[in-house]
Amino acid sequence: MGHNSFSAACLVFAEVIxxxxxxxxxxxxxxxxxxxxxxxxxxxxxxxxxxxxAYAEEFSGPTKPKGITSKALGKASLTDELPGLExxxxxxxxxxxxxxxxxxxxxxxxxxxxxxVVQGEVTEHRSDSEEPHVYQAGDLSTEDGGxxxxxxxxxxxxxxxxxxxxxxxx
Numbered sequence: 001m002g003h004n005s006f007s008a009a010c011l012v013f014a015e016v017i018x019x020x021x022x023x024x025x026x027x028x029x030x031x032x033x034x035x036x037x038x039x040x041x042x043x044x045x046x047x048x049x050x051x052x053x054a055y056a057e058e059f060s061g062p063t064k065p066k067g068i069t070s071k072a073l074g075k076a077s078l079t080d081e082l083p084g085l086e087x088x089x090x091x092x093x094x095x096x097x098x099x100x101x102x103x104x105x106x107x108x109x110x111x112x113x114x115x116x117v118v119q120g121e122v123t124e125h126r127s128d129s130e131e132p133h134v135y136q137a138g139d140l141s142t143e144d145g146g147x148x149x150x151x152x153x154x155x156x157x158x159x160x161x162x163x164x165x166x167x168x169x170x
Contacts, residue, residue: 067101113165120159
């Protein structure tokens with residue numbers, strides 16, 4: 001992963017924290033090399049999110065993973081960080097999808113996530129959209145509101161993703 005990709009992913013992570021805490025994220029002068037990245041629209045994406053339609057219950061897709069690996073990058077408890085987030089955690093993972101790889105159908109009920117595409121092109125099939133959505137390097141996907149979805153790599157190169165999600169610990 002190049003320096004600019006990692007820096008952009010770190011900025012996305014900072015924006016995730018800002019959105020979760022309800023604060024605004026201001027640009028740091030040292031981040032001038034990130035101009036042109038697509039992370040600046042994260043809060044707008046969250047404000048414009050619509051709940052999944054009724055047909056989400058009937059949404060289906062592949063049920064077995066294929067050609068994917070995941071590496072934990074870090075995890076933080078939010079219990080003592082923000083009021084109302086008892087037993088909530090935030091984690092970051094680096095995902096690799098081989099050509100033909102599949103992340104099987106899954107739900108984001110009570111587990112909001114952001115996925116930043118570092119390399120390649122990946123197709124997402126979502127319960128809140130009749131058409132598949134293609135993401136390219138530099139794009140960000142929001143996964144919340146109980147969305148059900150699955151991903152596939154239909155390209156000829158590996159797809160690299162950085163996923164940030166909030167989940168409840170037992």
